[in-house]
Amino acid sequence: MLQSAPRAHDRKVRNIQKQVQDWNKSGRSTKMCTARPGWLTMSFRFPKYKKDMTLIHVDKLVDILEIDTEAKSIRVEPMVTMGQITRALIPLGYTLPVVPELDDLTVGGMINGCGIESSGRKFGLFQHICLSYELITSSGELIVAKREPNSEHQSLFYGIPWSHGTLGLLVAATIRIVPCKPYVKLQYYPCYSSSDIVEKLKEESNRSENEFVEGLQFDKESGVVMAGYFAEQPPKNATINRIGRWYKPWFFKHVESIKDSGKNSVEYIPIRDYYHRHSRSIFWEIQDLVSFGNNVLFRYTLGWAMPPKISLLKLTTPKPVRNLYDRHHVLQDFLIPLTHLPEAVELLHKEVQIYPMWLCPFNLPSIPGMVRQRTGRNVLFVDVGVYGNCTLETYDAKETTRKLEKFVRDVEGVQLLYADTYMTPAEFWEMFDSSLYDWLRVKYDCKEAFPNVYEKVCRAARE
Numbered sequence: 081m082l083q084s085a086p087r088a089h090d091r092k093v094r095n096i097q098k099q100v101q102d103w104n105k106s107g108r109s110t111k112m113c114t115a116r117p118g119w120l121t122m123s124f125r126f127p128k129y130k131k132d133m134t135l136i137h138v139d140k141l142v143d144i145l146e147i148d149t150e151a152k153s154i155r156v157e158p159m160v161t162m163g164q165i166t167r168a169l170i171p172l173g174y175t176l177p178v179v180p181e182l183d184d185l186t187v188g189g190m191i192n193g194c195g196i197e198s199s200g201r202k203f204g205l206f207q208h209i210c211l212s213y214e215l216i217t218s219s220g221e222l223i224v225a226k227r228e229p230n231s232e233h234q235s236l237f238y239g240i241p242w243s244h245g246t247l248g249l250l251v252a253a254t255i256r257i258v259p260c261k262p263y264v265k266l267q268y269y270p271c272y273s274s275s276d277i278v279e280k281l282k283e284e285s286n287r288s289e290n291e292f293v294e295g296l297q298f299d300k301e302s303g304v305v306m307a308g309y310f311a312e313q314p315p316k317n318a319t320i321n322r323i324g325r326w327y328k329p330w331f332f333k334h335v336e337s338i339k340d341s342g343k344n345s346v347e348y349i350p351i352r353d354y355y356h357r358h359s360r361s362i363f364w365e366i367q368d369l370v371s372f373g374n375n376v377l378f379r380y381t382l383g384w385a386m387p388p389k390i391s392l393l394k395l396t397t398p399k400p401v402r403n404l405y406d407r408h409h410v411l412q413d414f415l416i417p418l419t420h421l422p423e424a425v426e427l428l429h430k431e432v433q434i435y436p437m438w439l440c441p442f443n444l445p446s447i448p449g450m451v452r453q454r455t456g457r458n459v460l461f462v463d464v465g466v467y468g469n470c471t472l473e474t475y476d477a478k479e480t481t482r483k484l485e486k487f488v489r490d491v492e493g494v495q496l497l498y499a500d501t502y503m504t505p506a507e508f509w510e511m512f513d514s515s516l517y518d519w520l521r522v523k524y525d526c527k528e529a530f531p532n533v534y535e536k537v538c539r540a541a542r543e
């Protein structure tokens with residue numbers, strides 16, 4: 081990597097401190113955000129606020145700093161990507177417990193936003209595998225916020241996830257790692273009614289040996305639930321599916337063919353292929369971009385060139401196409417208690433009818449933070465991911481999204497904030513818990529330094 085300089089971490093951090101100190105000296109005239117350009121980020125939107133704020137250059141923070149297999153942790157800079165981490169850890173026999181699947185997602189985005197994967201039923205969200213954050217505060221001070229009870233900045237540790245860089249600038253994070261094996265033994269269970277899918281997701285999520293659980297719903301009444309765990313070398317007659325190879329069918333198409341066959345099946349997938357199974361087809365977005373992309377001839381001639389970089393696609397999408405996307409394309413993830421999944425499917429079928437639908441169960445512990453459930457125990461949630469074009473005439477981006485957002489608030493769920501949110505501030509703070517966040521904004525003197533999280537993620541903040 082061109083900018084790689086792990087030994088220069090302290091110097092890079094001092095440089096960021098200097099930028100923040102300069103901002104303080106120059107009279108704090110505008111608020112701060114990172115200088116990462118909008119076209120590089122993993123959402124369809126271009127943030128408007130980057131034009132008028134003081135841009136802090138964190139883009140050189142691209143290195144893995146330390147892998148400690150004794151302490152079972154990895155210390156990384158925030159611009160390190162998921163692809164980079166799996167490439168470094170898997171050959172050592174380790175992995176992050178939660179590996180959000182698109183290669184270019186960054187640690188900074190996963191922590192300050194949210195990261196989710198099919199191991200969530202065991203480990204929760206990306207934030208729940210983090211051990212500490214190294215941050216530059218609004219005064220330019222470097223502090224470490226640890227999960228450890230009674231540590232100095234523990235409350236900040238709970239406040240950072242979902243705060244979108246509005247409490248401080250992340251310069252490094254220490255994250256848990258766990259041992260892994262070379263394969264995932266994945267079982268596919270086709271289901272032929274909505275209630276079967278929910279029951280199977282629940283059953284597999286509660287099975288302790290499962291490391292991974294995920295569902296793809298292909299229409300209102302059918303889908304496939306997948307459950308898997310780490311495995312050593314597969315037995316002789318087992319099916320090995322190197323799903324990541326360029327000539328292989330896209331993962332969701334492969335799963336759909338299992339649904340059509342009606343038979344439960346078992347496969348061994350090399351672990352890195354499994355983790356990045358949705359990368360090559362950008363979930364199922366690729367079929368709208370390259371409709372013939374799964375064609376055998378195309379695969380054998382140009383398959384190697386897939387997938388295009390998401391950032392390149394974003395940068396090169398012309399404005400009229402972006403406007404079309406705005407009107408008809410849905411990109412939303414709703415995190416709701418699994419018990420409310422049948423209502424969600426019913427509502428999404430009525431309002432958008434976009435399939436496949438991603439169903440990713442995860443455990444949400446009862447701990448402080450912007451995403452908060454106060455039952456005192458773990459609750460099984462599910463991420464319902466809707467990505468694709470809506471062809472219903474009744475679809476109106478704002479009105480329909482507002483209906484869906486209301487449903488999510490009513491069932492005490494949350495919306496992922498990379499997506500378009502049409503909520504008012506009052507509705508937003510009904511969905512998210514502001515008690516800890518507001519206190520931290522005062523304690524760490526953030527109000528002049530960083531915008532409020534709503535100001536960064538609301539529709540008005542995006543082009």
Ligand SMILES: Cc1cc2nc3c(=O)[nH]c(=O)nc-3n(C[C@H](O)[C@H](O)[C@H](O)COP(=O)(O)OP(=O)(O)OC[C@H]3O[C@@H](n4cnc5c(N)ncnc54)[C@H](O)[C@@H]3O)c2cc1C
Nearest residue numbers: 230234235236238447448449513514515516517518519520
């Ligand atoms: C680790 C931590 C430390 C905090 N320290 C303070 C503080 O010193 N002063 C302050 O005004 N606000 C503190 N807060 C912020 C406080 O949680 C928020 O201000 C919020 O309003 C509390 O309401 P709640 O219902 O969310 O908290 P609760 O659900 O009642 O508490 C959430 C968790 O935060 C911890 N906590 C809550 N308040 C405090 C506190 N005063 N001191 C130590 N731990 C606390 C508790 O251990 C609890 O497990 C702290 C929050 C956390 C997570």
Ligand SMILES: NC(=O)C1=CN([C@@H]2O[C@H](COP(=O)(O)OP(=O)(O)OC[C@H]3O[C@@H](n4cnc5c(N)ncnc54)[C@H](OP(=O)(O)O)[C@@H]3O)[C@@H](O)[C@H]2O)C=CC1
Nearest residue numbers: 113114121122158180186188189192193195196244245250
């Ligand atoms: N499986 C999954 O979980 C997937 C998740 N996503 C979504 O994609 C987003 C991540 O995309 P990615 O491109 O990696 O990140 P982004 O650049 O989009 O960053 C997300 C937010 O985090 C803030 N941030 C990032 N780095 C820092 C830092 N070092 N210090 C302070 N704040 C920081 C950004 O602030 P600023 O605006 O100032 O730059 C921004 O508000 C997440 O929000 C996630 O929900 C997308 C696909 C899959």
Ligand SMILES: CC(C)=CCC[C@@H](C)[C@H]1CC[C@H]2C3=C(CC[C@]12C)[C@@]1(C)CC[C@H](O)C[C@@H]1CC3
Nearest residue numbers: 122123124362363365390393394397413465467
């Ligand atoms: C699993 C979770 C939580 C989210 C997945 C979201 C992704 C499917 C989207 C995030 C950014 C999106 C972009 C596109 C497709 C869908 C995402 C990857 C495009 C590539 C679609 C085509 C446009 O021309 C550019 C888009 C950039 C962002």
